Amino acid sequence: MNDVPQGPASRRVDPAGLVIALALAALAAVLVWDASQLQSNNPYGMGPHAMPVVIAVGLGLLAIGNLIDAMRGNLPAREGADARAVWLILGGLALLIAIIGVGGGFILATTALFVTTSRAFGRRAVLADLGIALVLTTVIYLGFDRLLTLSLPAGPLERLF
Amino acid sequence: MMDTFAALAHGMAVAVQPMNLLYALIGVLLGTAVGVLPGIGPALTVALLLPVTYKLDPGGSLIMFAGIYYGGMYGGSTTAILINTPGESASMATALEGNKMAKAGRGGPALATAAIGSFVAGTIATIGLAFLAPWLVDFAVRFGPEDYFALMCVAFITVSATFGDSPIRGLTSLFIGLTLGLIGIDKLTGQARLAFGIPELLDGVEVTTLAVGLFAIGEALYVVSRRHHSEEKLEPVRGSLWMTREDWKRSWKPWLRGTMFGFPIGALPAGGAEIPTFLSYSTEKRLAKHPEEFGKGAIEGVAGPEAANNASAAGTLVPLLTLGLPTSATAAMMLAGFQQYGLNPGPLLFAERPDLVWGLIASLFIANVMLLVLNLPLVGLWVKLLAIPQPWLYAGILVFATTGTIAAKPSVVELSMLAGFGVMGFLMRRFDFPIAPVVVGLILGPIAESQLRRAMSISLGDPMALLQSPMSATLLAIALIALVAPFVMQGLGRFKANED
Numbered sequence: 001m002n003d004v005p006q007g008p009a010s011r012r013v014d015p016a017g018l019v020i021a022l023a024l025a026a027l028a029a030v031l032v033w034d035a036s037q038l039q040s041n042n043p044y045g046m047g048p049h050a051m052p053v054v055i056a057v058g059l060g061l062l063a064i065g066n067l068i069d070a071m072r073g074n075l076p077a078r079e080g081a082d083a084r085a086v087w088l089i090l091g092g093l094a095l096l097i098a099i100i101g102v103g104g105g106f107i108l109a110t111t112a113l114f115v116t117t118s119r120a121f122g123r124r125a126v127l128a129d130l131g132i133a134l135v136l137t138t139v140i141y142l143g144f145d146r147l148l149t150l151s152l153p154a155g156p157l158e159r160l161f
Numbered sequence: 162m163m164d165t166f167a168a169l170a171h172g173m174a175v176a177v178q179p180m181n182l183l184y185a186l187i188g189v190l191l192g193t194a195v196g197v198l199p200g201i202g203p204a205l206t207v208a209l210l211l212p213v214t215y216k217l218d219p220g221g222s223l224i225m226f227a228g229i230y231y232g233g234m235y236g237g238s239t240t241a242i243l244i245n246t247p248g249e250s251a252s253m254a255t256a257l258e259g260n261k262m263a264k265a266g267r268g269g270p271a272l273a274t275a276a277i278g279s280f281v282a283g284t285i286a287t288i289g290l291a292f293l294a295p296w297l298v299d300f301a302v303r304f305g306p307e308d309y310f311a312l313m314c315v316a317f318i319t320v321s322a323t324f325g326d327s328p329i330r331g332l333t334s335l336f337i338g339l340t341l342g343l344i345g346i347d348k349l350t351g352q353a354r355l356a357f358g359i360p361e362l363l364d365g366v367e368v369t370t371l372a373v374g375l376f377a378i379g380e381a382l383y384v385v386s387r388r389h390h391s392e393e394k395l396e397p398v399r400g401s402l403w404m405t406r407e408d409w410k411r412s413w414k415p416w417l418r419g420t421m422f423g424f425p426i427g428a429l430p431a432g433g434a435e436i437p438t439f440l441s442y443s444t445e446k447r448l449a450k451h452p453e454e455f456g457k458g459a460i461e462g463v464a465g466p467e468a469a470n471n472a473s474a475a476g477t478l479v480p481l482l483t484l485g486l487p488t489s490a491t492a493a494m495m496l497a498g499f500q501q502y503g504l505n506p507g508p509l510l511f512a513e514r515p516d517l518v519w520g521l522i523a524s525l526f527i528a529n530v531m532l533l534v535l536n537l538p539l540v541g542l543w544v545k546l547l548a549i550p551q552p553w554l555y556a557g558i559l560v561f562a563t564t565g566t567i568a569a570k571p572s573v574v575e576l577s578m579l580a581g582f583g584v585m586g587f588l589m590r591r592f593d594f595p596i597a598p599v600v601v602g603l604i605l606g607p608i609a610e611s612q613l614r615r616a617m618s619i620s621l622g623d624p625m626a627l628l629q630s631p632m633s634a635t636l637l638a639i640a641l642i643a644l645v646a647p648f649v650m651q652g653l654g655r656f657k658a659n660e661d
Binding site: 016020024027030031034035038039046047048050051052055058059062065066069074075076078079081082083085086089090092093094096097100101106109110113114115117118119120121122123129132133136137140144148149150151152153 | 212213215216327329330332333336337339340343347349350352354355378381382385386387388389550551552553555556557559560561563564567568571573576577579580583584587591592593610613614617618622
């Protein structure tokens with residue numbers, strides 16, 4: 001006869017859940033702050049700030065809901081993650097953005113993403129993948145450029161065609 | 162009644178023009194080829210292939226969409242049967258029985274019953290769509306803005322809270338989507354919201370950027386993070402591709418029953434294909450002569466849920482085309498496809514562009530026939546696509562995913578948003594937040610807000626106007642019940658658990 005109901009297995013506070021709840025509360029605060037910057041010149045009906053405030057209230061309530069879930073340990077069980085592989089792909093994305101940003105062109109940018117992703121999934125033949133990626137992205141570039149007449153950003157490689 | 166036949170005949174005349182047939186064929190092939198890749202569901206298939214249709218005229222591009230939509234669905238079931246990784250929860254039942262059949266060397270009949278069942282269900286459901294749509298349009302023209310707003314509230318709640326594992330997590334996803342929908346210039350007053358002075362944000366968040374980030378990049382990050390936990394195994398298709406007389410006998414009733422579950426549930430703003438597929442699965446299990454075969458590869462367990470899945474996909478087109486209301490992530494992507502041409506599905510579109518709407522509906526029939534004729538002979542090709550090694554597969558998916566965004570908006574901000582949504586998709590998968598409500602929230606949120614503001618300016622700011630229309634009052638009550646019900650049920654469940 002316990003007065004506290006004992007739930008299944010893990011009833012420990014989940015720190016990830018606390019972070020989620022905090023992030024939602026922060027998002028709600030940003031919405032309210034942003035809405036307060038708007039001018040309402042509409043005496044009848046709803047101004048542009050009404051909806052953000054409604055959504056912010058919803059987010060605030062959900063932050064509390066997620067907080068309760070986290071306190072009860074209701075978050076799903078998680079297996080360990082291969083963080084190195086995730087960071088490798090994120091690094092590939094960052095490289096892609098940087099190459100597009102400095103005008104390196106579509107082929108080089110997507111090749112970088114292809115090689116890092118393939119490496120993250122366990123391929124070791126980086127040079128072979130580099131070749132495959134160059135061929136694949138060149139074909140995509142020409143397909144978009146010539147067949148669909150959609151222009152993709154051009155860099156040194158693209159200007160060769 | 163006669164009007165529908167006339168409109169449909171007119172649509173057929175549009176759809177069978179050689180160019181449009183070609184678009185449908187390309188759509189079906191591309192849709193299947195992309196949909197068959199593991200981890201790519203129909204919503205992502207449509208999102209990835211949107212850029213391909215940028216330069217087409219709206220008619221041709223919507224017809225290609227019809228093909229992509231059905232092709233993506235079919236490709237997904239092939240993956241579920243052959244490698245037991247359902248791209249979406251609606252294919253889970255198919256994966257359950259179909260993969261067992263493939264392991265037992267009956268992959269051919271499993272694929273065949275899925276294909277023919279999809280055809281039967283798709284055709285019946287498209288007929289349902291053709292006859293239901295004009296009726297619903299007549300009804301919907303009388304809707305005021307407050308009724309539309311209330312209807313959208315129902316869709317918001319049912320998509321996020323009512324049927325998921327956790328209403329809190331579903332609603333959290335929805336509200337993140339709604340928040341993203343606020344970003345950009347407010348159309349009524351021209352003021353920027355949540356743009357933080359970044360010019361690229363003034364146009365708002367692109368639905369395709371969000372969907373591709375959440376689904377493609379999020380999925381790739383998730384799969385790579387648990388690379389060492391799960392082993393995917395491709396089952397070769399052995400033995401005959403064709404169904405025996407026994408297989409036919411066991412399949413045709415589940416096809417029809419699955420359609421009966423799928424179409425009405427898909428057509429309700431409740432949306433989602435999970436419920437009809439699971440209803441169909443449990444019904445077939447109960448009615449089967451050999452219920453002990455279930456879990457070991459019963460053909461009824463593939464035939465019924467596959468039919469239900471396809472019928473509900475056609476069903477979700479009913480609220481999408483007649484009310485402009487997307488009730489699944491895939492339907493949200495279709496709506497984005499309309500919006501890229503400045504078209505808003507709804508009663509007006511039926512009146513103003515009947516050629517477009519009916520051409521699309523007619524194309525659904527044609528896409529269905531094409532899938533049936535093409536896919537069984539081409540199954541060998543699809544299996545080869547499935548055999549691409551995982552590193553190249555995901556590297557290729559990410560290259561295609563980013564190519565779409567680079568083609569649409571080659572800016573650092575847009576690409577950073579894509580990567581950010583990818584991280585969000587990864588975290589949401591890891592912590593079991595549903596993805597579809599984010600996409601629906603982003604695309605439907607701004608529409609709901611403008612309807613609400615229109616209603617408020619008509620009523621001079623009196624919020625009671627929402628309750629004075631009997632229609633919107635009823636719908637809001639339904640939304641409230643749909644919101645409270647899962648919490649009550651959860652409470653009951655906990656109460657019961659404590660009793661034990």
